[in-house]
Amino acid sequence: MSAPSSLTVHLPDEHATENLARQLAPLLDGRTAGVPAGGRIHLSGELGAGKTAFTRALLRECGIKGRIKSPSYALLESYKVFNLYFYHFDFYRFSDPREWLDAGFRDLLRDDAVVLIEWPEKAEGLLSPPDLQISLAYADQGRDATLTAYTARGQLWLNAIVPNPAPPSPAAP
Ligand SMILES: Nc1ncnc2c1ncn2[C@@H]1O[C@H](COP(=O)(O)OP(=O)(O)O)[C@@H](O)[C@H]1O
Numbered sequence: 001m002s003a004p005s006s007l008t009v010h011l012p013d014e015h016a017t018e019n020l021a022r023q024l025a026p027l028l029d030g031r032t033a034g035v036p037a038g039g040r041i042h043l044s045g046e047l048g049a050g051k052t053a054f055t056r057a058l059l060r061e062c063g064i065k066g067r068i069k070s071p072s073y074a075l076l077e078s079y080k081v082f083n084l085y086f087y088h089f090d091f092y093r094f095s096d097p098r099e100w101l102d103a104g105f106r107d108l109l110r111d112d113a114v115v116l117i118e119w120p121e122k123a124e125g126l127l128s129p130p131d132l133q134i135s136l137a138y139a140d141q142g143r144d145a146t147l148t149a150y151t152a153r154g155q156l157w158l159n160a161i162v163p164n165p166a167p168p169s170p171a172a173p
């Protein structure tokens, strides 16, 4: 794959964050013809940027029922819908996740599972690039999301995103 390509979208409110997740969900869970289920998304951004909100909306859209907890304490929450596994990690509390990864969690980073990782930078050097990196940043009352594809699969997902229409530019003085 050539240089990673990226796209920045403004998410004015939580609904926009959820809408972005809803656009990606059918590409990850096998509902889209020609796109095999599975793939890995890394989510970066400060506390409260919306990493868990995004993940919750995505898991919900993929058919996960019941409470979707943030894995900030449990480190991992996993789900299964039919034959598809979903792994939601949060590395926030790790200063050295090496031991933990070596304990077998690395085996969960499979191509045929949907893997969502919050705070991947806490596992710097231990994770290969994801299919898609989503960086969330505070922007006015909302957030900016920068999506970067590192694999052909991620590029396919990125191509399917319909960015929010640009807000009207202010009238010239
Ligand atoms: N685009 C957005 N604009 C404004 N608020 C948002 C947006 N997306 C999510 N939020 C809100 O920001 C907070 C994000 O919290 P959370 O998802 O737990 O953050 P993180 O997992 O990144 O620490 C939630 O209160 C959510 O309602």
Ligand SMILES: [Mg+2]
Pocket (backbone or CB within 6 Å): 051, 052, 053, 070, 072, 090, 118
């Ligand atoms: Mg979180």
